[in-house]
Structure formats: C-alpha cells, structure tokens
Amino acid sequence: MKNLGCFLVLLLFSFTTSAHASDLTLFGGMHRPGKLSLQRVGQAGPGLTDPANFGVFGIRYTHGRFSESTFAYSPNFIEGQTKAILLNSNLILHVPLPKVRPYGTVGLGSVITKGDGLADVGAKFALNYGGGVKANIAGPLGARIDARGYAIPSFGREGLTIQDQTLYLFEVTIGLMFSW
Numbered sequence: 001m002k003n004l005g006c007f008l009v010l011l012l013f014s015f016t017t018s019a020h021a022s023d024l025t026l027f028g029g030m031h032r033p034g035k036l037s038l039q040r041v042g043q044a045g046p047g048l049t050d051p052a053n054f055g056v057f058g059i060r061y062t063h064g065r066f067s068e069s070t071f072a073y074s075p076n077f078i079e080g081q082t083k084a085i086l087l088n089s090n091l092i093l094h095v096p097l098p099k100v101r102p103y104g105t106v107g108l109g110s111v112i113t114k115g116d117g118l119a120d121v122g123a124k125f126a127l128n129y130g131g132g133v134k135a136n137i138a139g140p141l142g143a144r145i146d147a148r149g150y151a152i153p154s155f156g157r158e159g160l161t162i163q164d165q166t167l168y169l170f171e172v173t174i175g176l177m178f179s180w
Contacts (some may be wrong), residue, residue, distance in 0.1 A: 022064070022180055023134070025144045028057040029173030031074065056086070056171060060144075068092040068105060078167075081117030086110075086150075088128055104131040111152055127151045134177060142177035 058072030070088040077084035090107025106129045113120045130148030137143060148171045155167035 023062045023142070023177050024179075025060040025062075025175040025177045026058075027060060027072075027144065027146065027173040027175030028055075029146075029171060030055055031077070031150075032170045032172075033078075033168070056173065058086070060146075060175070062092060066091055066093065068107070070109070077111075077113055077115075078119035079117045082113050082115035082119035084114075084119075085112045086126070087112070088126070090128070094134075099136050101134045102131065103134065105129065105148070111150075121156055124152050124155060127153075130171075136179065140179050142179055144173075144175045144177045146173045146175070147171070148173075 056072050056074045060070045062068045068090040072086040074084040088107050088109030090105045092105040094101045094103045109126050111126045112123045128148050128150045132146035134144045135142050150169040152167040155165055
C-alpha cells in the first residue's frame with residue numbers, strides 16, 4: 001500500500017511539474033482573414049485580403065502556472081505596405097500530461113501598425129483566443145503548434161471606408177520550444 005501511495009504522489013508530481021514549467025517558443029506562421037466585417041472592402045484597395053501578404057513570427061513565453069506573453073511581428077500585415085507588432089498577455093490552461101500537453105488560451109493585447117497601406121491604423125486593442133499542443137522532444141527541446149483567433153474592434157482610421165469595423169484574423173503558428 002505504501003508503494004502505491006508513493007507511486008501516486010510521484011505520478012501527480014510529474015503531471016503538475018510539466019504543467020507549471022516555464023517555456024519559451026520561437027515561432028512562425030501566417031494570418032488569414034476570418035470573418036472580415038469591413039464595409040465595402042472592394043473599395044478599400046487591391047490586395048487587402050491577399051493570403052500571400054499574411055505572415056507572422058515572434059516569441060511566446062509561458063511563465064508561472066497560468067500566464068503567457070507574446071511578442072510577434074508581421075512584415076506584411078493584411079497587405080504588403082503595412083507592418084505590425086502584436087503584443088498579448090494571456091491566461092493559458094494546460095492539460096497536465098507529461099510529454100504532449102494540449103492547452104487553451106485567451107487574452108488581451110494590442111496590434112500596432114505602421115506603413116503606407118490601408119491597414120496602417122495605429123495602435124488598436126485586440127482580443128485573442130485559441131489553443132494548441134506542446135510536445136517535449138528531447139530534454140528541454142520541444143515543438144509547439146498553435147491556432148488563434150483575433151478580434152480587433154474599431155479597426156480603421158479617420159476618412160477610411162473601413163472605419164469602426166471589427167477585423168477578425170485567424171493565426172496558425174509552429175515553433176521550437178525551450179522549457180525549464
């Protein structure tokens with residue numbers, strides 16, 4: 001009975017250790033327009049929703065039990081003439097498994113755009129939600145696949161036909177994870 005108790009305690013400890021571990025992920029991926037509720041998008045200009053223009057890369061840092069931060073850069077945000085920085089702070093919940101850990105996440109952040117294109121709207125508040133899987137491969141190295149949705153309310157700027165609309169984006173990324 002004592003051996004069974006020790007085994008259960010060790011098993012529980014191994015599950016909770018993997019769920020509490022910190023990790024840093026270098027990732028790359030793409031954005032795709034989801035439900036784009038921009039009025040008269042055809043008048044906004046060519047290439048606004050061209051999938052070739054959507055790309056993103058950055059760093060995700062999971063720290064503590066339930067917290068995650070993201071810093072990402074998109075050199076062609078929505079269209080080729082606008083760049084963006086995405087900053088997020090999220091709540092993250094892991095399924096406490098030892099090697100492959102699914103998770104869900106939701107958070108708040110901002111999208112800061114700069115450029116000469118129609119998507120240069122300055123700094124905007126953003127909501128994000130999603131999930132993915134983290135997998136330990138060898139020692140501290142692992143892989144991470146992530147899918148997120150973004151909602152950016154009041155997307156647009158003064159005098160633009162898409163002013164005060166909500167922009168929805170879908171993001172898929174894959175990354176190299178370092179955990180400790």
